[in-house]
Amino acid sequence: MYKRGTKSVCFLLLALLWDSGYVLTIKRGDTAAHVNLMAFHRLPNKCNVDGFNDWFKVDKYCVKYFSKPLNFTDAEDSCKRTVPGGHLVSVHDAGANNDLHSIVTKMNPKNLRMWLGGYEFFQTGKFLWTDGSFWDYEDWTSGEPINIYSSKEECVEMNWKGAAKWNDDSCFNKKGFICAFKRKGIMDK
């Protein structure tokens, strides 16, 4: 379940007012105490690209979660139609992986399984990303991927077992997914 990683705390603002001597002013306010442990569930910043303000900034990409379940190829096609240069999301480090997990946890807490853009290249045991970026990071759940070298499970999903962990699943299964486009691809501000 999604737990807010924020806790209201008070902070003290100390100001020295030099014109009336040394006067101590104390202001109280709410601020978010983001404890490191809880950073896992913090939503990433908004994507600052015009027209895509409901997307999030993750790594070099703007990303958006779609809850309508589609099979892998339909999900990829939908991403391409949604935005120029769009694809299912590729993941290149643990920070981005956690961000994607946070997004789906917030948007669809009851159904976390979703497609990433990874797929096995013709039963070779090698995985690729639909956006053509390098396969330079992976975070399989223990024991996965189990169906490599067969045509049974060739596409990569997140959150089957274990938070933010990956699994290879049949591409024709329908699930939510995350689309992404490279921020440099469109005017970045």
Ligand SMILES: *[C@@H]1O[C@H](CO)[C@@H](O)[C@H](O)[C@H]1NC(C)=O
């Ligand atoms: C996904 O569904 C479409 C029909 O909506 C079908 O043409 C396509 O072959 C399916 N792809 C997979 C991988 O199941």
